Amino acid sequence: MSIADKVEVRLRVNGEDTAIMVLPYKTLLEVLREDLGLTGTKHGCELGECSTCGVLVDGKPFLSCLAMPLDLEGREVTTIEGMARGREPHPLQVAFAELGAAQCGYCTPAMLLTAKALLDREPRPSREMIKQALSGVLCRCTGYLKIFEAVELAASRGSDG
């Protein structure tokens, strides 16, 4: 693969502007993981079925396995690596850790970001709203209950810290 096949992409990821040369057919998931070293975003199916690869684009849940980076120029991409404020974990991260809401941890980045998008628009969601918001992200470990409880705990503490 020669450099001539690559195109320049300007992305804003976790508040940092970056310009990289990438193969134009690479998905956002691949570019995040392979070109930007942000391996917190995970492969699950690469077909848009499981949301394991979920990130936020302009604050909204977005499937990175179906997104092309060139389409996202000028938009704000947030990955799990951008969820903490410096060294201070986001209240959702603390609540997930404290309540055992991350078992294997593989769906956790997408689950957390999806929950953050919910709390950002609805600071005190009902259990039903949490279920609806997270219903696209598959988790095979927890049975979801600890995740719901962690979102509620974070909400009760105030998600913007």
Add this chain to the structure above:
Amino acid sequence: MAEAFSVVGKSLTKPDAYAKVSGQTKFADDLSLPRMLFGRILRSPYPHARVLRVDTSAARELPGVLAVLTGDDLPVKFGILPVSQDEEALAREKVRYVGDPIAAVAATDEWIADEALGLIDVQFTELPHAMSIQEALAAQGEPIHGSSNVHKAVALEFGDTDAAMRVAEYVREDTVFFEGNTHLPMEQHAAVAQYAADGKLTLWTSSQTPHYVHRALGKVLELPMSRIRVIATPNGGGFGGKSDIFSHELVAAKFAMATGRPVKITLTREEVFYAHRGRHPVLMKVKTGFTRGGRITAMQFQSFLDGGGYGSYGVASTYYTGALQATTYAIPRYRFEAVRLFTNKPPCGPKRGHGTPQPRFALEIHFDKAAEELGVDPVELRRRNLPAPDSRTVNWLRITSCGLEDCINKVVDGSGFLRRRTSMPKGRGLGFAVSSYLSGAGTAIYWNDMPHSEVQLKLDRNGGVLLLCGAIDIGQGSDHILAAIVAEVLGVALDDIQLSTGDTDLTPIDLGSYSSRVTFMAGNAAKAAAESVRDRLFRAVANALHCDAADLTARDHRIYRSDRPADGLTFAQAVQRAEAQGGVVTGSGSYTPPNLAGPYKGSGVGPSPAYSYSAAVVEVDCDLKTGEVKVPEVWIAHDVGRAINPMLVIGQVEGSVYMALGEALMEEQTFRLGLHKFPSLLEYKSPTALEAPVMHTYLVETIDREGPFGAKEAGQGPLLPVIPAVANAVYDALRIRIDEIPITPEKVLKALNERDKRVGPKSVPTFSFPPLIKAEVPEEWKGK
């Protein structure tokens, strides 16, 4: 008065929690090494075919392709069980299921590797395929292996069951089917191999069983194990699906050796469905004799397992379909016959509950029906047949602690089962079931007399503790359990413990994260290691304080005189004292389960140093128009011995309930024309957040005398009662019997329209089981 424990029994945050919530946990596919190549595997498009020729010449010429492998490059056969060495990393002569690996390419990127796969020309001759138990038994055309599709047939009898049936006052027989399903871990299997210039091979792999992968690599690659290092990466979900030896692990290693460059192979989601090793489809017939009062007099159980294309754990799975009937109920006479058949599907193996959810389903709906005909409520029928603590079953399984009665009381009282189930509106119902499970298999996969788990500790001068153990965290929290046990014994905090796990170079053996064995076995090894280190520290402190080591306590980062707590040293000072006197402070501990196998052939599967117990009540809400079954609420009680961390135990229980509901209502691995019907996450239905019921979890603590701090297993047992409880609840709601898993809307509607209000198998095939091995009955069951 101080609490008995400072770490054990507390719902503390587990050591790997913050790595996981920050995305910093490195799973196998997250690893990247300089000059790394990417491997892809060509898989069979046919369920059963001879491989005549594999022409890789065009693929080798594609720019960017560094190496191509075929079966001839890896000719040594392997398999997880010594008795089933029937797999090849890449098939040489024959493929046995759609997805069976044939050839592989390593290239500079995955796209080139994929393109190269398309250039490999394979000539096949298709063979007739068998996709079910019945087709495998009909055996048309060439058998899948050897001279018959029968992989394993067993027949055991404990006492004269026919005689006991004849004197029974009520005999009931049921035929039941449990469809296969798969683990569906969110992380696809991945492996990275590196062959360094010094001739050492390292494999990072998402495996539950690095020790067994280590052995298989040595065998297949024909390398001494001392030149191979296997590092198990944290598993992004296992559930049994990563406890076998997989083609991509061997192929990645061979590629690294062939090219001298690191090689990564990550399976696609579709390939994960072909890797499988999941739940066996099992057809079962259960016959039980009772007294009029509802006491069991005898049981006869038959299982037919649909094994898929290879042996895998199948011999063990076969025995497991008959092993734990008698740990849950006091059965005086027992016969078990089973046969596992090869079929042209991905190989089945161990999924959460390994071989026991299927017979548990059969048994618990069978008992529900028996209770109704005997005129006793289903709870009372169980109560009349409880196993006793500190007893032995008729098939020689030793029971230590048993909290089944407590479990039953908790869920029956909590749900109001007896009161509510008679007064629910049509379409709503309650179902009840019970179960038991192993706290670790009592025998290793390969015969040896060495420990099953080993832990080493190394203390540093500031009081830090390095804990080394071959166990691997697959999300169940094993890192926490090991650290908590060591912290408790040494009187330090969880975050004083650094863990290094699952690394065959650095860590002593643990057989793996399977059979619900880690808390019990590695936990006991950790406790022994910590006690050995503590003894040394106590000697050093006793010397300093001029007291007896037996009078010391380790707690709150101090070692002090139990009767005069002010007299003591800090933990770090104690380490320094001990190190000054005797050099580096290390200690090790091992756990070998007692020899519990009974005096008969086949007694190696089923024994465990302790059994967990569970009971469940499930509420269903059925839609009479669509046939859809919803589960709004579940009550589950689990006898865990002691909860080292109640929050993590509840997490295991809730996850088990979730997985059980998926199996009960929607998950199935089924095939059409030899092809997997649903090899994707969209089509393979699994429960989402919307299906999550309200769960009431009750932990029962029986403090097992042999478990670490009394602990038993929690990761698998709680799945078992939930599936039959759903089926029994559907009967309570609609008076229909779905004797077949999963309970889909189609089956519900069909049953509503059937005259006998039932969907399920009518009979089992005719099969000549081998002559019964008539085992002696333990003393306590003689004459009963």
